[in-house]
Amino acid sequence: MNKIFEVPMYAYTRSKDQDSEMPVRRPVVIIGAGPIGLGAAIDLAQQDVPVVVLDDNDKVSFGSRAVCYAKRPLEILDRLGCGQPMVDKGVEWNVGKVFFDERKIYEFDLLPEDGHERPAFINLQQYYFEEYLVNRVHELQAEGKQIEIRGKNKVSAVGAHDDHATIEIDTPEGPYNLEADWLIACDGAGSPTRQMMGLDFVGRVFEDNFLIADVIMEADFPTERWFWFDPPFNKGQSALLHKQPDNVWRIDLQLGWDIDKEEEKKPENVIPRLKAMLGEDVDFELEWVSIYTFQCRRMEKFRHGRVVFAGDSAHQVSPFGARGANSGLQDTDNLGWKLKLVMDGKAPEALLDSYDYERVHGADENIMNSSRSTDFITPKSDMSRILRDAVLDLAETHDFARPLVNAGRLSVPCTYDGSPLNTADALNGPERTRPGSPCPDVKLGDDYLLRKLGDQFTLLTIDADAPDMIEEDGIKVTRLALSAKDDTSGALKARYLGDEPSAVYLIRPDQHVAARRASFDENLFRAAIRRATGKE
Amino acid sequence: MSDLNLQPNIPGADDFYASLLAAHEGLTKAESDALNARLVLVLANHVGDRAILDDAIAVAKTAG
Numbered sequence: 001m002n003k004i005f006e007v008p009m010y011a012y013t014r015s016k017d018q019d020s021e022m023p024v025r026r027p028v029v030i031i032g033a034g035p036i037g038l039g040a041a042i043d044l045a046q047q048d049v050p051v052v053v054l055d056d057n058d059k060v061s062f063g064s065r066a067v068c069y070a071k072r073p074l075e076i077l078d079r080l081g082c083g084q085p086m087v088d089k090g091v092e093w094n095v096g097k098v099f100f101d102e103r104k105i106y107e108f109d110l111l112p113e114d115g116h117e118r119p120a121f122i123n124l125q126q127y128y129f130e131e132y133l134v135n136r137v138h139e140l141q142a143e144g145k146q147i148e149i150r151g152k153n154k155v156s157a158v159g160a161h162d163d164h165a166t167i168e169i170d171t172p173e174g175p176y177n178l179e180a181d182w183l184i185a186c187d188g189a190g191s192p193t194r195q196m197m198g199l200d201f202v203g204r205v206f207e208d209n210f211l212i213a214d215v216i217m218e219a220d221f222p223t224e225r226w227f228w229f230d231p232p233f234n235k236g237q238s239a240l241l242h243k244q245p246d247n248v249w250r251i252d253l254q255l256g257w258d259i260d261k262e263e264e265k266k267p268e269n270v271i272p273r274l275k276a277m278l279g280e281d282v283d284f285e286l287e288w289v290s291i292y293t294f295q296c297r298r299m300e301k302f303r304h305g306r307v308v309f310a311g312d313s314a315h316q317v318s319p320f321g322a323r324g325a326n327s328g329l330q331d332t333d334n335l336g337w338k339l340k341l342v343m344d345g346k347a348p349e350a351l352l353d354s355y356d357y358e359r360v361h362g363a364d365e366n367i368m369n370s371s372r373s374t375d376f377i378t379p380k381s382d383m384s385r386i387l388r389d390a391v392l393d394l395a396e397t398h399d400f401a402r403p404l405v406n407a408g409r410l411s412v413p414c415t416y417d418g419s420p421l422n423t424a425d426a427l428n429g430p431e432r433t434r435p436g437s438p439c440p441d442v443k444l445g446d447d448y449l450l451r452k453l454g455d456q457f458t459l460l461t462i463d464a465d466a467p468d469m470i471e472e473d474g475i476k477v478t479r480l481a482l483s484a485k486d487d488t489s490g491a492l493k494a495r496y497l498g499d500e501p502s503a504v505y506l507i508r509p510d511q512h513v514a515a516r517r518a519s520f521d522e523n524l525f526r527a528a529i530r531r532a533t534g535k536e
Numbered sequence: 537m538s539d540l541n542l543q544p545n546i547p548g549a550d551d552f553y554a555s556l557l558a559a560h561e562g563l564t565k566a567e568s569d570a571l572n573a574r575l576v577l578v579l580a581n582h583v584g585d586r587a588i589l590d591d592a593i594a595v596a597k598t599a600g
């Protein structure tokens with residue numbers, strides 16, 4: 001049987017645009033049909049923005065690559081109409097074990113908080129994720145939305161202009177050109193767009209290599225994340241074992257710096273390493289093997305006029321913490337509604353500068369976290385190894401040292417503190433819902449808060465009065481009226497009120513808080529809406 | 537500056553110092569380094585105040 005990543009999902013077909021004498025102008029062109037390009041395309045198409053996605057390939061991700069998806073991206077995927085298949089297929093996990101040498105030194109439980117529709121994490125092969133996104137594209141096409149993926153369309157040149165971009169494309173039937181009012185570059189870590197535009201991509205390369213192997217085996221390891229520091233089967237290095245659906249297991253083995261990558265990738269070298277780890281008599285089959293050098297870096301700016309970068313093209317992190325695809329989806333979540341408002345003339349172009357501010361902030365947080373994990377996992381000096389080992393030795397018997405063990409701080413969405421779109425906090429409410437924060441979910445009867453918030457501006461009132469709708473300079477804001485009594489678990493109160501008796505929240509289409517106060521005040525909320533749309 | 541105490545604060549300073557040396561008695565360099573590292577972590581956790589810890593790191597860095 002062919003693997004899903006071996007079958008063309010969006011085979012090349014000739015487009016009318018290739019027969020046009022003058023380059024056709026498109027409202028939005030996206031380069032790259034990876035998870036981020038597809039996510040951006042679906043988001044825009046759902047808002048009736050016509051999109052064309054160009055990809056030099058015609059298949060989903062080769063090999064599993066990203067396997068760990070966090071709650072926030074799943075919530076975003078719900079909004080994009082493909083959260084459910086992810087969760088149905090994915091493997092849910094909560095327990096992690098940390099080993100040092102031959103000993104299990106500690107075990108953690110993510111202890112997911114109650115009242116969230118989506119789990120803290122699922123594991124799923126990236127090729128399935130991309131398959132569900134492509135299925136969703138087809139669904140939207142069937143609904144008559146203008147969204148297309150053009151396989152075997154390789155972008156060979158990009159020109160940036162004040163009010164559009166030009167794109168030169170190679171296809172199996174020869175080249176053609178397109179113009180785009182807006183160009184979104186989701187062409188991955190090696191981004192040809194970034195290179196063609198001569199833009200920087202600075203940061204840190206970690207002098208270490210990791211063997212990433214996905215093996216298929218019938219094994220009775222539990223559905224847990226197992227992480228080894230300095231295990232007997234990989235002395236002086238680290239290792240990771242994590243379960244994916246279909247009996248596929250992700251194994252990461254740190255190899256060190258001075259290695260011959262091509263040699264190490266050969267099955268005759270990989271298999272003995274895996275046997276040493278899994279045991280001589282475990283039957284397994286290799287699905288995919290790759291060797292990675294980890295990098296943490298980002299572009300200085302993600303927006304360059306009409307060309308906007310999202311996902312790995314804009315920022316790259318080491319995989320410890322699962323922040324790559326997860327944070328890329330947060331980019332598109334941030335960009336989609338802003339671009340729509342700008343294209344409709346309902347917000348100034350300057351609104352897009354807040355995409356830059358907010359997602360650079362997010363990338364910096366991710367880079368900081370994943371650099372710290374990498375520094376802990378692969379100590380770069382004698383003393384950093386001595387301190388790391390001291391933490392691990394102490395963690396075995398003393399609780400206090402466990403928070404210092406850093407085998408990857410798992411992806412959480414960032415709060416846009418200091419964003420130009422935020423209105424100063426005017427509620428003495430919980431920290432976690434201060435302006436800039438992503439809204440935490442709450443179970444409301446048979447429904448969930450995030451589903452009710454949807455993807456439009458919302459005025460969330462909790463035991464407070466407000467008009468059912470306000471419109472400020474073209475931006476419609478509808479009220480969602482709740483009472484702390486709607487939720488007997490107390491989560492709504494704990495997450496949105498704290499000690500306050502009432503609250504009014506202005507919530508953005510990406511479900512981040514823009515402003516909050518104890519009660520409604522028309523002038524203040526109108527100002528907050530203007531601010532949240534780049535008008536003040 | 538935080539409340540980092542840089543005045544004499546250990547009663548029986550000589551006894552403490554002797555205990556510290558005794559703890560390292562007979563250890564190899566690697567074992568001693570590991571012991572020091574664990575000790576720093578245990579003490580840092582006991583202090584538990586980030587401002588004091590930052591100042592302590594700064595003091596230790598400038599004294600050498």
Ligand SMILES: Cc1cc2nc3c(=O)[nH]c(=O)nc-3n(C[C@H](O)[C@H](O)[C@H](O)COP(=O)(O)OP(=O)(O)OC[C@H]3O[C@@H](n4cnc5c(N)ncnc54)[C@H](O)[C@@H]3O)c2cc1C
Nearest residue numbers: 032034035036056066067068155187188311312324325326
């Ligand atoms: C081993 C490994 C493990 C990982 N684990 C995780 C994890 O657990 N969780 C997580 O969130 N992330 C993880 N990641 C990161 C994740 O895979 C990436 O962040 C994610 O794929 C980025 O998506 P993207 O769409 O930005 O880029 P990509 O997936 O790289 O897609 C870029 C697309 O652009 C296309 N393209 C490139 N050049 C051109 C061109 N000239 N013309 C047309 N098309 C072009 C490519 O064909 C490709 O389809 C992992 C990565 C690796 C390598």
